[in-house]
Amino acid sequence: MRMIVVPGEKLGEAKPGKLPQWVFRDGDSLYSAVYGLFDPEKGIRVTPIHGKYIPRPGDIVIGIVLSMRHSGYLVDINSAYIGFLHVPREGIRLEPGDVITAKVSSRDEVGNTHLESPRRLIKGKLIEISSTKVPRIFGKAGSMLDLIRKGTGIQIIVGRNGRIWLRGDREKILKAEKVIRFIEDNAHLYGVTDKVKEMLETDDKDNEQVNEGR
Amino acid sequence: MNMGGKSDIPLLDKNGKRIDGRDLEELRPVKMEVGVLKKADGSAYVEWGGNKVIAAVYGPREVLPKHLSNPYKAVLTYRYNMAPFSVDDRKRPGPDRRSIEISKISREALESIVMLEYFPNTMIDVFVEVLQADAGTRCAALTAAALALADAGIPMRDLVAACAAGKIEGKVALDLKKEEDNYGEADMPIAISPRTNSILLFQMDGLMTREEFMKALHLAMEGAKKINELQKKTLKEKYKVINLSEEGEKNE
Numbered sequence: 001m002r003m004i005v006v007p008g009e010k011l012g013e014a015k016p017g018k019l020p021q022w023v024f025r026d027g028d029s030l031y032s033a034v035y036g037l038f039d040p041e042k043g044i045r046v047t048p049i050h051g052k053y054i055p056r057p058g059d060i061v062i063g064i065v066l067s068m069r070h071s072g073y074l075v076d077i078n079s080a081y082i083g084f085l086h087v088p089r090e091g092i093r094l095e096p097g098d099v100i101t102a103k104v105s106s107r108d109e110v111g112n113t114h115l116e117s118p119r120r121l122i123k124g125k126l127i128e129i130s131s132t133k134v135p136r137i138f139g140k141a142g143s144m145l146d147l148i149r150k151g152t153g154i155q156i157i158v159g160r161n162g163r164i165w166l167r168g169d170r171e172k173i174l175k176a177e178k179v180i181r182f183i184e185d186n187a188h189l190y191g192v193t194d195k196v197k198e199m200l201e202t203d204d205k206d207n208e209q210v211n212e213g214r
Numbered sequence: 215m216n217m218g219g220k221s222d223i224p225l226l227d228k229n230g231k232r233i234d235g236r237d238l239e240e241l242r243p244v245k246m247e248v249g250v251l252k253k254a255d256g257s258a259y260v261e262w263g264g265n266k267v268i269a270a271v272y273g274p275r276e277v278l279p280k281h282l283s284n285p286y287k288a289v290l291t292y293r294y295n296m297a298p299f300s301v302d303d304r305k306r307p308g309p310d311r312r313s314i315e316i317s318k319i320s321r322e323a324l325e326s327i328v329m330l331e332y333f334p335n336t337m338i339d340v341f342v343e344v345l346q347a348d349a350g351t352r353c354a355a356l357t358a359a360a361l362a363l364a365d366a367g368i369p370m371r372d373l374v375a376a377c378a379a380g381k382i383e384g385k386v387a388l389d390l391k392k393e394e395d396n397y398g399e400a401d402m403p404i405a406i407s408p409r410t411n412s413i414l415l416f417q418m419d420g421l422m423t424r425e426e427f428m429k430a431l432h433l434a435m436e437g438a439k440k441i442n443e444l445q446k447k448t449l450k451e452k453y454k455v456i457n458l459s460e461e462g463e464k465n466e
Binding site for chain 1: 333365371372452
């Protein structure tokens, strides 16, 4: 059963080996470093409830171009660090304000983050959620995301940094956004998938209320 | 903290009760809430007797001004500020000698438990606004700041808790309120890391004997631990782990 832990809360006894992320050791015991979820049955591992996105090589992120440099662009990736996208002379031309997807190619120990393989996103709607909730949006092997895609029939791109791009029918976008916000708010609970199925199956009758709410 | 002279009002009545009816070793009522601000990465609101403080945490984010950035760890800033309407007379807005000092010591208290090495070249900003003051605001502010940091998902070695103890009419008392602070003999705010029992902030004004001092220190430590229990409870109650489908069945 999942439980909520706070910074400094004891999780268990220390064992030899590498420390999991967001866990620290003091003496013979392991403690949580963050406010997060902990499942004692699944071993010593803490999932933070909130927190800024920290770039990891290989992640696909959605960024907003900030400015142009000699050999590339500075990109806001909704993180503690700004991403740098190197673009060769004959590469893609971007303007500040453009929304792109890119892959994190590297991050060094002082936080310099490099991006690669940019793709511009045109039209659509960009929403932001907490980056710690992104795995929940994907679901197991992308099952939750497939469910939303099938249920609404729109194009959805999820960035690991908590930005989600939606494109398609306006009503459907609002429906997808409602579902995503629901998952974000209830990410720590059990039985979210069933509720999401239910939400997607109901007609768009209550959509107008959603518009007023947001 | 104003060390006034003797007061005409007795701070303790004949039954040994204080002016607000508390015992010597009793805290004022404390109320806490996290996630009160939408724009901040983390936030908290604390009501501690007559004190009302709100804390907001931003970051880790880009360091501004850039020359302050440290490639080994994050830079932590702490701003303690009193609203002009927080006290009886209007407080002149902006930082003054007192609030600069409180900001500095509170920042240093937090620097020793926030895991700054996780985020090199970034900055974590903590802002605490005192909306209403009734003595012990630096303790209430640090308590709120610790909650807001946890809410922002910033890794820490512990949840800082703070509490004050002092001396009124020759007796050691916990958590002084304004009149007791102004007309009492001593006030001693401390902040601790409850897990390790280490002291992170320590100040005192007024005079106490060695015995009184030790008693006040233990009292304040116990007070801070009670505050810590409340902090944990507040954070844990914000999210309750339940099963949505089971709950749905129950409702039907």
